[in-house]
Amino acid sequence: MENFSLSRCELIRLNRDTFIVTFNEKIDFEPTQFIMIETETSIVRKPFGLGRWNDRLAIGVQVIGPGTAYIVRQEKLNAHGPCGKGFVPPKGRGAMIATLACLPMAFDLQERYDCDVFIGSVDEPWIEVPFPIVVGDEAFLKMLQSLNGYDWFLVIGSDQMEKIVYDALKDKAEVFVSFNEYMACGIGACRGCAKVTKHGLKHLCIDGPVLRGEEVWS
Amino acid sequence: MELRPPIVIASGVGGMGEYLKLIDPRYIGAYTLKTITFKPRLGNPPPRLIATERYLINSIGLENVGVEKFIEELENGLYEELFRKVKVIFSFAGEDFEEYLKVAERMVPHQDRFVAFECNFSCPNVDFNPLSDTSQLKKMLIELRKKLDVFLIAKLGIEGAFIEQLAELVEECGWNGVTIINTIRALHIDGETLIKGGISGPILKPIALRAVYEVRNRTNLYIIASGGIMDETDAQHFFEVGANAVSIGTALYRDPTIVERIAKRFL
Ligand SMILES: Cc1cc2nc3c(=O)[nH]c(=O)nc-3n(C[C@H](O)[C@H](O)[C@H](O)COP(=O)(O)OP(=O)(O)OC[C@H]3O[C@@H](n4cnc5c(N)ncnc54)[C@H](O)[C@@H]3O)c2cc1C
Ligand SMILES: Cc1cc2nc3c(=O)[nH]c(=O)nc-3n(C[C@H](O)[C@H](O)[C@H](O)COP(=O)(O)O)c2cc1C
Ligand code: FES
Numbered sequence: 001m002e003n004f005s006l007s008r009c010e011l012i013r014l015n016r017d018t019f020i021v022t023f024n025e026k027i028d029f030e031p032t033q034f035i036m037i038e039t040e041t042s043i044v045r046k047p048f049g050l051g052r053w054n055d056r057l058a059i060g061v062q063v064i065g066p067g068t069a070y071i072v073r074q075e076k077l078n079a080h081g082p083c084g085k086g087f088v089p090p091k092g093r094g095a096m097i098a099t100l101a102c103l104p105m106a107f108d109l110q111e112r113y114d115c116d117v118f119i120g121s122v123d124e125p126w127i128e129v130p131f132p133i134v135v136g137d138e139a140f141l142k143m144l145q146s147l148n149g150y151d152w153f154l155v156i157g158s159d160q161m162e163k164i165v166y167d168a169l170k171d172k173a174e175v176f177v178s179f180n181e182y183m184a185c186g187i188g189a190c191r192g193c194a195k196v197t198k199h200g201l202k203h204l205c206i207d208g209p210v211l212r213g214e215e216v217w218s
Numbered sequence: 219m220e221l222r223p224p225i226v227i228a229s230g231v232g233g234m235g236e237y238l239k240l241i242d243p244r245y246i247g248a249y250t251l252k253t254i255t256f257k258p259r260l261g262n263p264p265p266r267l268i269a270t271e272r273y274l275i276n277s278i279g280l281e282n283v284g285v286e287k288f289i290e291e292l293e294n295g296l297y298e299e300l301f302r303k304v305k306v307i308f309s310f311a312g313e314d315f316e317e318y319l320k321v322a323e324r325m326v327p328h329q330d331r332f333v334a335f336e337c338n339f340s341c342p343n344v345d346f347n348p349l350s351d352t353s354q355l356k357k358m359l360i361e362l363r364k365k366l367d368v369f370l371i372a373k374l375g376i377e378g379a380f381i382e383q384l385a386e387l388v389e390e391c392g393w394n395g396v397t398i399i400n401t402i403r404a405l406h407i408d409g410e411t412l413i414k415g416g417i418s419g420p421i422l423k424p425i426a427l428r429a430v431y432e433v434r435n436r437t438n439l440y441i442i443a444s445g446g447i448m449d450e451t452d453a454q455h456f457f458e459v460g461a462n463a464v465s466i467g468t469a470l471y472r473d474p475t476i477v478e479r480i481a482k483r484f485l
Contacts, residue, residue, distance in 0.1 A: 189233030192267035
């Protein structure tokens with residue numbers, strides 16, 4: 001865990017609102033760990049999942065408000081991390097289901113664990129993506145139905161998308177979910193990211209961000 | 219109490235020492251732990267946070283393990299590294315007057331480990347407001363003073379009574395210091411979600427500054443200023459109106475390295 005500054009190497013536009021930012025620096029991290037990035041638009045740093053792209057450290061950013069808009073404009077960013085627990089998949093064949101903003105995370109996870117990756121998106125991406133991608137809600141649901149023969153799934157996206165995936169896949173295999181509770185410190189100090197689970201209160205920034213879906217939703 | 223540098227990590231914001239991962243301890247005058255209550259508290263249901271560029275609203279609700287478990291952790295050495303690296307302030311509260319006394323009683327055998335005890339009378343995220351009943355408060359201040367042989371600090375807010383009058387009472391009862399102020403009750407609307415909580419960050423500074431100014435003019439207490447201290451200039455302003463130390467809270471979430479920068483200016 002460190003404070004560091006990151007200098008942008010490349011900004012790759014994936015579609016209307018989603019970008020990959022690659023950095024010149026190197027950081028050791030585990031899959032699904034994240035960094036807390038400072039913005040001028042909020043008093044708290046904001047979490048972004050770590051990944052790789054074009055052999056570089058990278059994050060994917062979906063612009064949804066002033067902080068994410070700020071991050072894709074900047075050449076230099078202040079951050080700390082890596083935060084959270086690295087995701088270690090159980091034995092067997094696995095698949096990650098994610099949104100476009102998670103491409104760098106997915107790329108890293110696939111390299112490390114040789115899992116399959118499926119991307120769901122609202123729009124067509126503007127660049128070629130090295131994973132199967134489906135566009136639109138209907139195609140996404142159909143894709144979920146077709147996923148068979150896996151031992152585990154990891155889902156990362158919005159709250160709503162994660163619940164849909166969990167409900168569709170929970171009877172097929174173990175479903176792990178990266179939860180999105182609001183974070184202020186990212187290191188277990190503020191107690192802001194508490195999630196009520198079957199096994200008591202968990203703090204997503206230190207106990208997560210990935211939890212078993214059934215711990216929270218069953 | 220002599221703090222070098224005169225910089226305190228605010229209770230709750232710094233958790234139970236986690237910021238030692240991101241701040242060089244040489245720049246921390248004292249590290250206040252999250253408030254411990256008599257019984258364990260789960261805290262409030264999520265969502266517990268919302269932030270803008272001017273403020274943070276938190277609705278944590280004093281989540282903590284309770285004094286018995288805390289003592290067990292203390293005895294098992296969980297905080298040894300923290301004690302080795304920095305001076306530590308113990309923060310405590312109760313769900314009624316009786317519970318404040320019970321926590322103090324349990325902590326008597328451990329009091330020497332701490333540079334001070336801070337009594338949190340002003341959390342806006344719990345139902346009990348001890349500052350609104352000054353006669354009971356006075357009784358408790360006297361009782362706590364009798365029980366504890368430590369540097370005793372009252373953490374006061376601006377809700378309940380005029381803060382300078384409360385501070386005078388604190389001084390009259392033989393206490394050593396005050397932390398001024400805490401977060402203030404506030405509400406944020408985010409779509410369909412209402413977040414009720416305590417507000418902190420830059421928006422608090424003028425209110426906290428006035429409170430420190432008034433208390434300094436009426437008492438000789440050691441004053442730890444808390445509320446919206448985000449940089450060196452904010453800290454300077456609080457020292458100008460009579461603070462003995464400044465407490466860094468929400469600013470840690472924007473940039474933990476601010477502690478080092480403020481400390482270098484005031485070492
Ligand atoms: C562990 C974790 C990893 C994440 N990784 C990524 C990622 O790789 N790529 C990506 O695009 N997004 C990621 N996010 C979401 C990202 O942090 C938010 O989209 C971003 O903070 C929005 O900020 P904003 O100022 O643009 O929007 P705002 O208008 O401020 O907020 C829009 C919404 O974003 C969420 N949000 C805002 N601030 C925070 C915060 N401090 N903590 C958590 N959620 C917040 C809330 O749901 C809020 O309603 C991650 C979130 C978490 C919890
Ligand atoms: C997330 C959070 C948790 C807090 N928890 C406590 C607490 O447990 N005890 C306490 O006395 N104050 C608590 N506070 C108040 C702070 O210690 C501080 O007094 C307040 O935030 C104002 O200072 P700031 O503007 O520098 O943050 C908390 C504040 C925040 C933001
Ligand atoms: S974000 Fe502060 S405890 Fe998790």
